[in-house]
Amino acid sequence: MKKKKKTTRKDFYMEIRKSLGRFLSILFIVALGVAFFSGIRASEPDMRLSGDSYFDDSSLMDIKAISTYGVTDGDISAMEETEGVAAAEGAYSTDVLYNTSDEQQVLHLMSLQEEMNQVKVSKGRLPKEAGECMADDEAGFQIGDKITMESGTEDPLSDTLVTDTLEVVGLGNSPCYLSYGRGSSAVGDGSISAFLAVPEETFNMEFYTEVYLQVEGAKELLAFTDEYDDLVEEVAERAEETAEVRADARRQEIVDEANEELEEARQELEDGKKESEEQLADAKREIKEAKKKLKDARKQLKDGREQLEDAKETLNKKQAELNTARSEYESGLRKLNEGKAEYEKGKKELKEQKRKAELGSKEGQMEEYRSRLDEGWAGYDQLVQQIDAMEESSMGPEEPGYVQWAATLQGLKAQAKETKSTLNSQEKEYKKNKKSLDAAKKKFEDAEEKLAKSKAELDSAEAELKKAPDQLKSGQEQLDKGRQELADKEKELKDGETRLEENEEKLADARKEYKEGKAEAETEIADAEAEIADAEREIAEIERPKWYVYDRSNLIEYSGFGENAERLGAIGRVFPVLFFLVAALISLTSMTRMVEEQRTSIGTMKALGYGKFAIASKYMGYAFLATVGGSIIGVLAGEKILPYIIVYAYGILYRHLPAILVPYQWKYAVMASGAAVFCTMLATFLACYKELGAQPAVLMRPPSPRNGKRVFLERIGFIWRHLNFTWKSTIRNLMRYKKRFFMTIFGIGGCMALMLVGFGLKDSCYEIAELQYAEIQFYDGSIYLEEDITEEERAELAEALDSEENITQYMDINMQSVTLVNGKKERAAYECVFGSVDEIPDFVDFHDRRTKEQYELSDEGVIVSEKTAKLLEAEEGDTVEIKDEENGNKKIVIEHICENYMGHYIYFTPAYYEKSYGAAPEYNSIFFSVDDACSSKQMEETGQNILKLNGALSVSYTHDIEKQLDDMLRSLNLVIIVLIISAGMLAFVVLYNLNTVNIAERKRELATLKVLGFYNGEVAQYVYRENILLTLLGSVVGVVLGKFLHLFIIETVEVDSAMFGRNINPPSFLYSLVLTVAFSLLINGVMYFKLKRINMVESLKSIE
Amino acid sequence: METFVSLKDVKKIYKMGEVEIVAAAGIDFEIQKGEFAVVVGPSGAGKTTVLNILGGMDTATEGSVLVDGNDIAHYSQKQLTAYRRDDIGFVFQFYNLIPNLTALENVELALQICKDPMDAKEVMEEVGLGERLDNFPAQLSGGEQQRVSIARALAKNPKLLLCDEPTGALDYNTGKAILKLLQDTCRNKGMTVVLITHNSAIAPMADRVIRIKNGRVSDIVENPEPVSVETIEW
Known part of the structure; x- marks a missing residue:
């Protein structure tokens, strides 16, 4: 038993060694199939994994929420407390304009975050303070560049930023931007050229513009998978609920604030009302007073007039009196003149009398007498005085001279006594004369007095009379003055009346004014009340801030990445299956051929008494070993190389993927290997089963030769007759080995189809931009208008559009x-x-x-x-x-x-x-x-001009979309190349394998031809003819198959948002055909040497 | 009679690694034009080696092989092919017909490469298959297939007809009939025929019998009075 096992095992190993070519070819084709299948399929998760690790490393947010009113700290903490949210972080961002020398760019400023969305510096350093920034390393900024920004909106830049100049201190990238796309903006030409990361301090805003959330447990999950999406969606829903609550709260805050303001306004209104009422009351009172005053004035005026009338009357009376006085005066004057004349007469008479009395000389005598008298008296006084002076200088008696002194004194005293007595007698006489003179004088004086008295009377009368004209005059003057005054008064009165009238008018005006003022105040109050009511309504209508909760798909290119992975998955589900199928078919052919070749051996074994299982196990083992070996190689190589190439290819699009992760995806490895093992084992079993069922004797004999058969073409005599025998043989051969025929056709067709699909995919994807924007939508761009655009703005816009030349x-x-x-x-x-x-x-x-x-x-x-x-x-x-x-x-x-x-x-x-x-x-x-002639730059300039208008919100250009599309598809291009190369490889292996089998099966026939004297070339031709025919037939089948497969794959691969072209361009057919034929020729070239090596001795051998 | 085929000290040594296997250790013989020669010997004696060398399918390691005055021992592969094409007609033990060509077409297949072919139908009639021209090999009996094979060889109008055990796969009577055909062809057409067989019983029908043993010619017998096939029993 042991021995037997040993020999069978030896036989098994010998078999492998002997037919190493076959073994390897099965191994290789299985390896290829498995590698392709598992490799392409693994690319999808690998791509996700590579993306996910990048996202995890840079702590990319899971959810972004923005509110129309900005995000408060309260919002952030509320978000953080939401179930399932691991962290929440607020951030700022804004779009600004930046003028380079030849164009205006839109830059997206975002704040550096501590926890999430970590940017990576590729050169320089992170900005540390306001005024510094890290620039997008795709945008061509250099460290040290100064960026002067401008506001893109009507609000000044200082509303949002503390500075308008930023210095580039570093270059780097952000996980928010996976690829070249930078998204769109509401400012400038509408498309963002680059982002700048700046410290938070750069922003000058009250509230955050957005809040980023990380979901608990999301980091552990793979991005772009349903698990991740579901988890994030769940939390996003909760975040939305939180947002609703926050929106209410925020609204309440705003409403409260507004209400406060409203209250103030109301208070103000109240005050205003009071004030205006007061003012009105004052005015009313004033008017009343004025009215009263007017009334008084009117009375006064009336009184004045009455007085005036009185005064006039008095004046007239006075005039009459004056007139009487004047006539009196005149009569008085006449009397005076009479009196004067009488007086003059009296005076004259007196004078006569006086002259007759000589009063004057008497009086002179008298006076002379008197002066003598006075002289006498003066001498006497002198004596007295001498006496006094001697007495005074009295000298004592002892003094010498005394006796003389005393004598003189005695003499003097005696003289004084005598003078005195004479004088006294003279005095008496003087008095007596004097008395008689005075009496005479008195008599005259009385007459004179009497005259003087009449004179005085006359004078006073005259004076009085003399005064009378003055009086009269002054009376007249007074009268005149009175009259003047009267006139003045009258004028005054008149003025007063005018004034009164004016005042009355004024009063009327004031009244009117008052009325108006009142009305005005009322309207104002009403307005204010209305305003307050409006404000109230407005407050009631204050909308809740709108929250928008986004997941990562809002990130630019993020979905694209996922879609690319998905598309890859879709390709992976279809494309490699065909590949795998072809590979399985080839190994089936090889194994069938092997079992057929081993017919005699099987017979012998059977004859020797080996059981079916023992015999079959050799072939099953052979196939198993080859398949498993191939699978292992395929998995090991394929799951590393293919995903790497593909993800690397996508890396061109997603430049910042730091690492390409290609771990083994055992799921696909097992799937592919299992399928491969199952297919080959089944094929081997089926091949063995047929042979094992036969009797050993039958097996020992050569299989009865297959009948040559007439083919359909022979019925068409005129074609058939023109064919030479090699052609005839070729055609009959093709028909005879039906299995091989179909296998080859399917193999070549499959490869051709794969290549065609590869090229066709490219056509379809590339074509859509062209088709869409050249044959379906011709317009070059669209302008989005402000939501609340007015008719004027619309008209302005239309005018601007009319005037734009382009x-x-x-x-x-x-x-x-x-x-x-x-x-x-x-x-x-x-x-x-x-x-x-x-x-x-x-x-x-x-x-x-x-x-x-x-x-x-x-x-x-x-x-x-x-x-x-x-x-x-x-x-x-x-x-x-x-x-x-x-x-x-x-x-x-x-x-x-x-x-x-x-x-x-x-x-x-x-x-x-x-x-x-x-x-x-x-x-x-x-x-x-x-205009067709208009360059894209001119168009963008035009767009910017239009954007300057109020009504225009943003402009998008078709060529931008086209470019974006091209970028997206460029990555697919590389995948397609991988597919084409793989399909080519498969084509090579298939053709090689089929040819090898073909030659092996027909070795004897070919040896015979050689013996018959066919040159190598002729022998090769004999075989090639078949191959060429098969290649051509296969290509035709490939075209049909490819077309269907292409359609199928396109429908699988295309994302919901787009329809790929359903067409394959003629050059693609040509390329596929040329490549297939080229492979075929290459194989034939290799086969030539194989044919040459065929030993003619084979022809001598018996049929096995 | 002139010497048509002449082998002189032909050696064939296969090297299998260290081991040298001597298939022909110095074979000398001559065959005259128009002779019916039989090379006979036991299995492994070197008959096939002789046939291969003579048929231009293999080259001799040493010695000279003159066919119609040309030393094919030093021919290149291309010359050998031309030699096979123009000078040799080959009849195989297992007929080696192209299975999906009809009998006639199998003959024509050979004719299309040769310079001076005979008419295929005539040859077919000559070999007695005038009625079965359009049959596929699988529809023919072994003898008939061998006749087609002979016809294919003859149609080329070769200088030398080489037959490798033509009766090996045939029953006795059919084998005899085939041998008769070959003998008749030799006689009637003056064709030089070399027949290789292990069956020494048919030796009497040959003009010359060359016996080979252990890679050497052990005996050459000229038979001045060859008998007809019908008279031979084995």
Whole structure:
């Protein structure tokens, strides 16, 4: 037993050694198949893994939430407390403009975060303070560059930033930007050129602009997988709930604040009201007073007038009196003159009398007498005085001279006595004369007095009379003055009256004013009240801040990455299967051939008494070993190399992926290996089974030769007759070995199909940009308008568009994202209503993809893009609905379905829109076309000009989208190349294998030909002819197969948002064909040496 | 009679690593033009080596092989092919017909490469298969297949007809009939025929019998009066 096992084992190993070529070829093809299958399939998770590790390393956020009112600290802590949120971090960001020498760029500023979205510095350092920044290393900034920013909005830059100049201190990248795309913006030309990372201090805002969340447990999960998406979605939903709560809270805050303000305003109004009431009351009082004053004034005036009248009367009386006085005066004057004359007469008489009395001389005598007397008296006084002086200088008697002195004194005293007595007697006489003179004098004096008295009387009368004219005059003057005064008074009165009138007028005015003022105050109050009411309503209407909660798919290119991985997965699900299938078929052929070759050996073993299992185990073991070996090699190599190449290829697009992770994906390894083992084992078993069932004797004999058969072509005599024998043989050969025939055709066809799919994928993907923007949507860009655009702004915009030279045509469009519903199917699409139906053909071309039939948009229904209709499972003539949760769904009829590749569209005429919605469309964007000669730069300049206008929100250019698309597809290109090369390799292996089998099977025949004297070349031709024919036939099959496969793969690979082209371009057919033929020729070249080595001695051997 | 085939000290040594296997250790013989020669010997004696060398399918390690005055021992592969093509007709033990060509086509296959071919149908009629021209080999009996094989060889109008055990796979009577055909061909057409067999019983029908043993010619017998095949029993 042991011995037997040993020999069978030896036989087994010998068999392998002997047929190493076959063993290796099975091993290799299995390795190739498994490598390709598991490799491509592993690429999807590997790509995700590579992305995920990058995201994890840089702590990329899972959820981003923004609020229309900004994010407060309260919001952040609320978010952080939300279940499932591991961390929350606020951040700032804003878009600014930056003018380079030749263009204006939009830069996206974002704050450096401590926890999440870690940027990576590739050169320089991180910015440390406001005024420094780390610039996007894709944008061509250099360290040391100074960036002077401008605000892109109407608000000054200082509202958002503390500085307007940033110095680049480092270059780097952010996990938020996986690829070249930087997203769009509402400022500048609308597309962001680069990002700048700056410290938080750079921002000058009250609130954060966004909050980033990390989900608990999300880091452990693989990004782009359903598990991750589900977890994040769940938490995002909760975050949305939190956001709702926060929105309410925030609204309340704002409402409270507003209410406070309102209260203040109300208070102010109250105050104002009071004040105005007071003022009015004052005014009223003043008016009242003024009225009273006026009344008084009027009375006064009346009194004045009365007085005036009185005064006038008095004046008149006085005048009369004066007149009497004047006449009195005149009579008085006459009397005076009479009196005067009498007086003059009296005076004269007196004078006569006086002269007669000589009074005057008497008086002179008297006076003379008197003076003598006085002289006498004066001498006497002198004596007295001498006496006195002697007495005074009295000398004592002892003194000498005394006796003389005393004598003189005695003499003097005696003289004095005598003088005195004479004088006294003279005095008496004088007195007596004097008395008689005085009496005479008195008599005259009395007469004189009497005269003087009459004179005085006359004088006083005269004086009085003399005074009378003055009096009269002054009376007259007084009268005149009185009259003057009266006149003045009258004037005054008149003035007063005028004034009164004026005042009355004024009063009336004041009253009017008061009324007006009152009215005004009332209106003002009413207004203010209305305002307050408005404010109240406004407060009531204060909208809750809108929160937007995004997951990572909002990141630019993030979804693209995931979609690329998905697309890769889709390719991996289909493409390698075919590859694998071909590989399995080849190993099946090889094993079948082997079992057939070993027929005699099997017979012998059977004859020797070995059991079926023992015999079969050799072949099963052979196949098993080859397959398992191949699988191991395939898995080990394929799962490392292919994903690496593919992810590396994507690395061109996603430049910042720091590491390409290609761990073994055992799932796919087991899947591929298992399938390979199963296929080859089954094939081997089936091949053995047939032979094992036969009797040993039968097996020992050569198999009865297969009959030559006439082929169909022979019936067509005129063709057949013109063929030479080698051709005839070739054709019959092809027909005879049907299994090989189909195997080869399938192999070559499969390879051709794979290559065709590879090239076709490229065509389809590349074509869509071209097809979409050259054959379907011709317009060069669209302008999105502000939501609250006014009619003037619209007109201004239209004017600007008219005046832009580059713009040849434009049309108002209503673009709205809607959800279409058909039964249970739902699909988001852009609803596009054209402003001018006549001009539609200049902007969009509606046609059927297959028949190219042109459609026109009518008022009877809509045109829907093809993919949209397909996803909705709707057809022409169907009625679908536009979702409207508030007002109920709108029913619309699909009139046509048009070719479309990018996005989903549903096109309306304004009339049909109105019919469907019951309201006219509001045009929120403008499509425009530019001159063909206009360069993209000129176009962008034009766009910027338009963006400067108030009504324009943003501008997007078709060529931007095209470029973006191209970028996206460039990565696919590399995958396609991998596919093509792999398909080529497969083609090579398949052809090699089939040829080897073919030659091995026909060794004897070929040896015979050699013996017959065929040159090597002729022998080769004999074989080649078959191969060439098979290659050509295979190619034809490949074309058909490829076309279907291509369609299938395209439909699998394409993302929902786009439809790939369904076409394969002629050059692709050519390339595939040329490559297939080239491989075929190469194989034939290799085969030539194999043919040459065929030993003619083979022909002498018996048939096995 | 002239010497048509002449082998002189032909040696064939196969080197299998260290070991040298001597298949022909110095073979000398001559065959005259128009002779029916039989090379006979036991298995492994070197008959096939002789046939291979003579048929231009193999080259001699040493010695000279003159066929119609040309030393093919030093021919290149290409010359050998031309030699096989123009000078040799080969009849195989297992007929070696192309299975998916009809009998006639099998003959024509050989004719299309040769300079001065005979008419295929005539040859077929000559070998007695005028009725079965359009049959595929699988539809023919072994004898018939061998006739086709002979016809294919003859049609080329070769200088030398080499037959490797032509009756080895045939039953007795059919074998005899084939041998008769070959003998007749030799006689009627003056074709030089070399027949290789292990069956020494058929030696009497040959003009010359060359016996080979252990890689050498052990005996050459010229038979001035060869008998007809019909008279031979074995």
